[in-house]
Structure formats: C-alpha cells, structure tokens
Amino acid sequence: MGYDARISFEVTIREGVTREAVEAALKPLLDDSKFDLLDHDDPLEERLAALVDGILIVRADISAGYNFHDHVFLPVVEAVGELADDAFEATLENQDTGDAEERYTTVIAGPAHLIPEYKTRTARWGLRVEDIALPLSSRGWPLENIATRECMTIAAFPKDGHHTDAVSRVSVDLVGLDLDDARRDRIGRLAVLLAREIAGEELILHPRPGYGAAERVLDAAGDALRAVNDYDAGLNAGTGRPPEAADYQVLLDLVKSGLGRVREEAVARSNAVVAIESDTEQASAPRG
Numbered sequence: 001m002g003y004d005a006r007i008s009f010e011v012t013i014r015e016g017v018t019r020e021a022v023e024a025a026l027k028p029l030l031d032d033s034k035f036d037l038l039d040h041d042d043p044l045e046e047r048l049a050a051l052v053d054g055i056l057i058v059r060a061d062i063s064a065g066y067n068f069h070d071h072v073f074l075p076v077v078e079a080v081g082e083l084a085d086d087a088f089e090a091t092l093e094n095q096d097t098g099d100a101e102e103r104y105t106t107v108i109a110g111p112a113h114l115i116p117e118y119k120t121r122t123a124r125w126g127l128r129v130e131d132i133a134l135p136l137s138s139r140g141w142p143l144e145n146i147a148t149r150e151c152m153t154i155a156a157f158p159k160d161g162h163h164t165d166a167v168s169r170v171s172v173d174l175v176g177l178d179l180d181d182a183r184r185d186r187i188g189r190l191a192v193l194l195a196r197e198i199a200g201e202e203l204i205l206h207p208r209p210g211y212g213a214a215e216r217v218l219d220a221a222g223d224a225l226r227a228v229n230d231y232d233a234g235l236n237a238g239t240g241r242p243p244e245a246a247d248y249q250v251l252l253d254l255v256k257s258g259l260g261r262v263r264e265e266a267v268a269r270s271n272a273v274v275a276i277e278s279d280t281e282q283a284s285a286p287r288g
Contacts, residue, residue, distance in 0.1 A: 003097075005064040007073060009080075009090035010057050011110070017083045022051055025079035026058070028072045033062040056080065058090075068092075069105065081109030087118035132189040135196065138205040139163045147188030150175045151210030154195035156203035166206040170195045173210065225259040 007029070013022060023030070023037045026049055030036060035047040042048060047060040064072075069092060077090040087110035097103050108115055134143050140163065146152040151173050155166035170191050174184070195205055 002063050002065045002068070004061070004095040005068065006059075006061050006093040006095060007090070008059045008093075009077070009088055010055065011080060011088040012085040013051070013054050013056050013083050014085040015054070019051055021083060022056060022080075025083055026076060029058075029060070029076045032068070032072050033060060035060065061095075064092075064094075073105075074107065077107050077109045081111075084110040086110055087114045089118075089122075129186050129189050129193075132193050134192055134207065135205060138207065140206040140208045143188055143192060143207065144185070146207045146209065147185045148181075149209045152188060152191060153208055153210035154191055155206040155208065156195065156199045157206060158202070159204055161204075163204075163206050168210075169198045171210050221259050225256065229256070 019037070026037060030049065033047055035049065038045075038048065038050040039052065041050050041052055041057055045059075047062060048057065049060065050057045073090075073092050080090075081088075087108060090107050090109065092105040092107075094103050094105075108118060110118070137159075140155075146154075151171070153168045153172075154170040155163075155168045157163060157166040172187060172191050174187070179187070192205075192207075195207075199205055
C-alpha cells in the first residue's frame with residue numbers, strides 16, 4: 001500500500017557540476033517512479049525532472065510507498081543539496097490526507113552556510129507584520145505616528161508605576177535612510193513585536209519619539225554655540241581681544257550664524273516629520 005504524492009523543488013545547480021552528477025543524485029527518484037531527466041521544462045508532464053540552463057526543476061505526481069520519505073525523498077534532496085549553488089526548499093505532498101499538518105513535508109537543503117540565511121528570509125517574508133499592533137494597555141504615541149519619526153523608542157514601565165518612570169527597551173535610529181512610508185511602518189511594527197516580547201505581561205509599553213543621531217547632532221550644535229557665546233562674553237567682559245580683533249569678530253559672527261542656522265534647520269526638519277499635538281503623556285518635541 002502507498003499514497004498519491006507530489007514532490008516538487010527548484011534549485012540552481014553549482015557551476016561546473018555535470019548533467020551526469022545531477023542524474024546520479026536523482027537516481028533513487030527516477031528509478032522508483034520510472035521517469036527520466038529532461039533538458040527542457042514541460043508543464044504537461046506529470047512526472048518532470050529537467051535541467052534547464054543550470055536550474056534543476058522537479059515536479060512529479062507519483063505513487064509513493066510508505067518508506068518513500070526516508071528511502072527516496074530525503075536521500076535525493078540531500079544529494080541534490082550537495083550540488084546546489086544556494087539553499088532551497090523541497091516539498092513532499094501526501095495527496096491522500098486532508099490534514100494540513102500531515103499533508104506537507106518540507107526539507108531545506110543546500111550549502112550548509114547558506115541555509116540560515118534562507119531560513120531567515122523565509123521567516124521574514126512569512127511573518128504577517130501588518131497584523132502586529134500595540135497592546136491596548138500601552139500609553140504614549142500611536143504606532144502610526146512614531147513610525148514616521150527618524151528615531152523611535154518603545155519604553156516600558158510596571159503596571160503599578162507611572163509613564164514618567166518608563167525605561168527605554170527598544171530604540172530605532174533611521175536618520176539618513178531614504179525609506180518609504182510602507183517600510184517605516186513595517187520597521188515600527190517589528191519594533192513593537194520585540195518590545196512586546198521584552199515586556200511580556202508584566203510591563204506596560206510607552207512608545208515615543210526616540211533620541212538618536214539627529215538629537216545628538218542638535219545637542220552638539222547647541223553645545224558648540226553655547227561655548228562660542230560664553231567665550232565671546234568673556235572677551236567682551238574685559239579679558240581682552242587679540243590684536244586681530246576685527247578679523248576675529250567676523251569669524252565669530254560667521255561661526256555663530258552658521259551653527260544657529262544648522263540648529264534651526266535641523267529642528268524644523270525633525271519637527272516637520274510628523275505634526276501631532278502633544279499630551280501630558282507624550283514625549284517633548286525635538287529641542288529647539
């Protein structure tokens with residue numbers, strides 16, 4: 001007794017691998033199900049194994065014995081994996097069962113060092129990021145607003161505490177990156193997922209604008225401007241100007257004007273990212 005099955009996978013074969021080597025790797029399947037390796041794809045073939053321009057395509061409806069998985073499917077996938085240029089996924093479908101968990105068996109094969117990257121890509125695109133949301137108990141900024149910021153922070157505080165005691169747990173700095181709204185939203189939701197994992201059921205989340213590169217630049221510009229102003233005030237207080245006072249004054253004015261303009265433009269740019277009314281629980285807007 002057996003079952004109706006479908007085996008399917010597609011994989012790029014490593015350069016330099018011969019057709020004979022590919023055929024040898026497929027031999028248990030070709031012998032068990034009585035078909036040959038072709039050199040062209042044919043959508044009408046019920047049992048197809050084709051090597052076309054370095055790509056191996058296997059798509060076959062077969063009658064499988066109950067030892068097919070261990071004696072044919074796995075050995076073939078592992079043998080092909082030894083010849084593969086990249087990781088790939090092979091599927092064995094039991095068409096005689098309606099149980100989704102029992103119906104499909106998947107195996108990832110290929111170069112060992114590339115399998116983790118393949119699994120990561122699969123997990124990334126398989127995750128329904130659009131369904132991730134903040135808990136109902138969260139305080140602070142809505143997700144759609146922090147996702148527009150160049151820096152975002154998701155803090156957390158105990159259920160019996162206050163949002164002013166919140167500690168930053170996840171911080172994201174997107175300064176200098178050209179990201180569209182959809183990608184920013186995806187990043188924000190992934191940050192929420194990580195924050196929820198950290199907070200568990202014990203902590204309340206408090207999303208707010210983050211303190212990142214933009215804010216550090218603003219602070220640095222402010223510190224420099226204050227230092228120049230203090231030095232200028234000291235000179236005017238009688239400590240004496242250097243002989244080239246006129247040149248120094250011109251330079252001082254240029255430095256002060258430049259730092260002031262950079263700071264004003266940076267604050268305006270940061271504030272323009274999102275226009276939102278702050279309430280008592282929201283973090284302050286970027287410092288001006």
